[in-house]
Amino acid sequence: MELSATAYVILGMVRWEPRSGYEIKAAVDGTTRFFWAASYGQIYPELKRLSEAGLIAGSDSPTGGRRRTVYEITADGEAELTAWLRQPPQTSEMREEGLLKLFFAGALPPGEAVEIVRAMRADRLATNARLRAIESAIEGTVEDPFPMIVLRSGIEFTQWFADWCERTEAEILAAAKKGRG
Amino acid sequence: MELSATAYVILGMVRWEPRSGYEIKAAVDGTTRFFWAASYGQIYPELKRLSEAGLIAGSDSPTGGRRRTVYEITADGEAELTAWLRQPPQTSEMREEGLLKLFFAGALPPGEAVEIVRAMRADRLATNARLRAIESAIEGTVEDPFPMIVLRSGIEFTQWFADWCERTEAEILAAAKKGRG
DNA sequence: TTGCGGATATATCGACCTGATATATAGTCC
DNA sequence: GGACTATATATCAGGTCGATATATCCGCAA
Numbered sequence: 001m002e003l004s005a006t007a008y009v010i011l012g013m014v015r016w017e018p019r020s021g022y023e024i025k026a027a028v029d030g031t032t033r034f035f036w037a038a039s040y041g042q043i044y045p046e047l048k049r050l051s052e053a054g055l056i057a058g059s060d061s062p063t064g065g066r067r068r069t070v071y072e073i074t075a076d077g078e079a080e081l082t083a084w085l086r087q088p089p090q091t092s093e094m095r096e097e098g099l100l101k102l103f104f105a106g107a108l109p110p111g112e113a114v115e116i117v118r119a120m121r122a123d124r125l126a127t128n129a130r131l132r133a134i135e136s137a138i139e140g141t142v143e144d145p146f147p148m149i150v151l152r153s154g155i156e157f158t159q160w161f162a163d164w165c166e167r168t169e170a171e172i173l174a175a176a177k178k179g180r181g
Numbered sequence: 182m183e184l185s186a187t188a189y190v191i192l193g194m195v196r197w198e199p200r201s202g203y204e205i206k207a208a209v210d211g212t213t214r215f216f217w218a219a220s221y222g223q224i225y226p227e228l229k230r231l232s233e234a235g236l237i238a239g240s241d242s243p244t245g246g247r248r249r250t251v252y253e254i255t256a257d258g259e260a261e262l263t264a265w266l267r268q269p270p271q272t273s274e275m276r277e278e279g280l281l282k283l284f285f286a287g288a289l290p291p292g293e294a295v296e297i298v299r300a301m302r303a304d305r306l307a308t309n310a311r312l313r314a315i316e317s318a319i320e321g322t323v324e325d326p327f328p329m330i331v332l333r334s335g336i337e338f339t340q341w342f343a344d345w346c347e348r349t350e351a352e353i354l355a356a357a358k359k360g361r362g
Numbered sequence: 363t364t365g366c367g368g369a370t371a372t373a374t375c376g377a378c379c380t381g382a383t384a385t386a387t388a389g390t391c392c
Numbered sequence: 393g394g395a396c397t398a399t400a401t402a403t404c405a406g407g408t409c410g411a412t413a414t415a416t417c418c419g420c421a422a
Contacts (some may be wrong), residue, residue: 002290004406004407005278005281006344006407007378008281008285009281011284012284012288015285015288018399019374020370020371021371021373022370022371022372023370023371031284032281032284034275035275035276035277035280035281036276036277036280036281037274037276037408037409038408039252039408039409039410040372040373040408040410041375041380041407041408041410042407042408043374043411044373044374045373047201052193054263057375059352063371063416063417064416064417065415065416065417066370066371066415066416067371067372067373067415067416068370068371068372068403069371069372076398078288081285081288081390082288082289084282085285085286085288085293086284086289086293086296087291087298087301089277089278089279089281089282089297089300089301089304090278091276091277091278092276092277092278092279093218093274093276094215094216094274095215095217095218095273095274095275096215096216096270096273096274096278097186097217097270097272097273097300098296099216099217099331099334100186100189100190100213100216100217100270100272101200101265101266101374102327102328102330102331103193103212103213103216103328103331103378104189104193104196104262104266105266105327105329106194106195106261106325106326107263107266108263108266108267112266112267113327115267116266116270119269119270120270123270123273128266131209140237145287146283146284146285146286146294146355147284147285147287149279149283149352149353150283150284153280153349154362155386156345157341157345160338160341163191163421164334164337164338164380165335165412168330168334170306171330172330175326181252185377185378185379187378187379201399201400201401202400202401202402203398203399203400203401204399204400207399218380219379219383220379220380221380221401221402221403222378222379222380222381222382222402222403222404223378223379224381225401225402225403226402239422243387244387244388244400245387245400246386246387246388247386247388247400247404248386248387248400248401249400249401250400250401278394298390305370344378346406351380363419363422364422365420365421365422366419366420366421366422367418367419367420368414368417368418368419369405369416369417369418369419370416370418371399371414371415371416371417372413372414372415373412373414373415374411374412374413375410375411375412375413375415376409376410376411376414377408377409377410377421378407378408378409378410379406379407379408379409380405380406380408381404381405381406381407382400382404383402383403383404383405384402384403384404385400385401385402385403386399386400386401387398387399387400388397388398388399388400389396389397389399390395390396390397390398391394391395391396391397391414392393392394392395392396
C-alpha cells in the first residue's frame with residue numbers, strides 16, 4: 001500500500017481530533033500550508049481511499065440538513081503514520097518565481113532588477129507577520145511542542161529571506177553605481 | 182496568450198544561446214533546479230507551443246543519424262520575456278517533507294524526533310556542498326552577475342537551514358532531558 | 363420576514379508538473 | 393564486438409493547484 005505524503009497530512013490531522021474534510025483543509029491552511037499545502041481536490045478523494053483502506057473511519061454527523069462526515073484515525077492508521085514518520089524524509093522542493101526572475105534579470109535594463117528583490121522582500125515580510133500572529137495566538141495553548149518548533153522555523157526562514165533581499169538590493173545598487181562610475 | 186512560468190524558463194534559457202530540449206533540461210538541472218525545476222514532460226510540449234506562437238524558432242541540426250532540433254529566441258519571444266520579468270513575482274511555494282514529519286513528531290516516542298532533524302540537516306549540507314562546487318566552477322567565467330547572485334542565495338539558504346536543524350536538535354534534546362529530569 | 367453575505371460542506375475539472383519509462387543513435391573504452 | 397554512457401525526443405500515470413459549482417446554515421439589517 002503506497003500512500004502519498006498528503007495522505008499522511010490527513011492521518012496526522014485526524015489523529016489530533018476527528019475532523020471533516022472541510023476542517024482538515026482549514027487546519028492545513030492554518031498550519032502546514034507554509035511547507036506542505038493540500039487542496040479539496042486531493043483531500044476528498046484521499047479521505048475515501050483512506051477510509052476504504054481502514055486507516056480512518058468516517059461517521060455521519062450532519063448539521064441540520066447539511067450532510068457532514070467526520071473522520072477519526074484507526075489503530076491501523078496510527079501504525080501507518082508512525083511507520084511513515086520513521087522513514088527518512090524524501091521530498092524537498094521550492095518554487096520561487098522571484099528567484100527565477102532574478103536569475104534572468106540580465107535581460108532587463110540595468111536598474112530594474114532591484115524591483116524584483118523589493119517585491120520578494122515585501123512578500124516575505126507579509127508572510128512573516130502572518131506567522132508571528134499565529135505564534136502569538138497559540139502561544140502556551142498547546143502541549144505538543146513540535147507544531148510550535150515548525151512554526152518558528154517558518155518565522156525564521158521568512159525573516160532570513162527578507163534580510164537576504166535587503167542585502168542583495170544594496171549589492172545590486174552598489175554594482176550598478178560602480179558600473180556607471 | 183497565457184504562458185506558464187516554465188515557458189519563461191525556456192525563453193530565458195534559449196535567450197542566452199540556442200539549445201535543444203535535452204540541453205535545456207540539462208541547463209535547468211544545473212542552475213534553476215534549486216528554485217524552479219522542469220521535466221521533459223513539460224519541456225518538449227512547451228517547445229512546440231512556443232514555436233507555434235512564434236516566440237522561439239526551431240531548426241534541424243542532427244548529429245549524424247540522430248535528429249535534433251535547436252531553438253533560438255525570436256524578437257517576439259524577447260519582448261514576452263522582458264514583459265514577464267517586469268510583472269511582480271507570484272508563485273512562492275515550499276514542500277519540505279522533513280518539516281511535515283517534524284510537525285507530527287508528537288506521534289513518535291520521545292527521542293525519535295531528532296532523527297528527522299538530523300536527516301534534514303545531512304540533506305541540506307549535501308545540497309550546500311553541490312552548490313558550492315558549482316560556485317567554484319563558474320567563478321569569474323560569467324559576465325551576467327544575476328545567476329551568481331541567485332546561486333549564492335541557494336548556498337546561504339541551505340546553510341541557514343542546516344544551522345537551524347543543528348540548533349533545533351539541541352533544543353529538542355534539552356527539552357527531552359528536562360522532561361525526564 | 364425577507365434577503366444578503368459569509369461560513370460550512372462536498373465535489374469536480376482543466377491545467378500543470380514529476381518521475382519513470384520507452385525508443386534510438388552516437389561515442390568511448392576494453 | 394560488446395558494454396556502458398551520453399544525447400535526443402516522446403509519452404503516461406498519478407499527484408497537485410486554483411477555480412468553480414452546488415447546497416445548507418447562521419447572523420444581521422432593511
